[in-house]
Amino acid sequence: MNLKSLIREVPDFPKPGINFYDITTLLQDAAGLRAVIDDLGAAYKGKEIEIVVGIEARGFIFAPAVAYALHAGFVPVRKPKKLPAPTERVEYDLEYGTDILEIHKDAIRPGQKVLIVDDVLATGGTAKAVAHLVEKLGGNLVGLSFAIELDFLKGRDKLPGHKIDSLLHY
Ligand code: AMP
Secondary structure, eight states: OOGGGGOEEEETOSSTTOEEEEOHHHHTSHHHHHHHHHHHHHTTTTTTOOEEEEETTTHHHHHHHHHHHTTOEEEEEBSTTOOOSOEEEEEEEOSSSEEEEEEETTSSOTTOEEEEEEEEESSSHHHHHHHHHHHHTTOEEEEEEEEEEOGGGOGGGGSTTSOEEEEEEO
């Protein structure tokens, strides 16, 4: 199945110079959706993943489906002030300024086997921040799985020592 043919590339979105990889055209294709969910979890079948972590907002599309396929639980990482119970937070650098992400403190028990799933690995700033949250809670981060990796941004260099798999490379 040629998943790349289902990704729509939108030049100059959301601003000039950015080539945006639009996954909605993949999601709306029944066979494409099934293939991407199966493939994101494939390397972790039988690896006893207990928690799949997804990142607001596009990570919420893929991560719960992968969790279901792996018979694991799903944990959301959210933008600030969305989660109601006590949280752990991480502040990380963006191109301009900083951003904050939060996770419930009791979402992961120490030693639990965790997989992070997201749509795109770009600069790796977000993934690094989420990996930090998982490890702060004592989770055993087994790997990170992405639908798309933008190789030229070298995001994986921000995650040394971690297993990273991406289905499509640009
Ligand atoms: P980053 O922290 O730079 O790895 O990217 C964070 C998030 O931004 C990714 O998970 C994507 O949802 C989104 N993103 C960044 N660059 C692109 C792009 N060129 N096309 C689509 N989504 C992108």
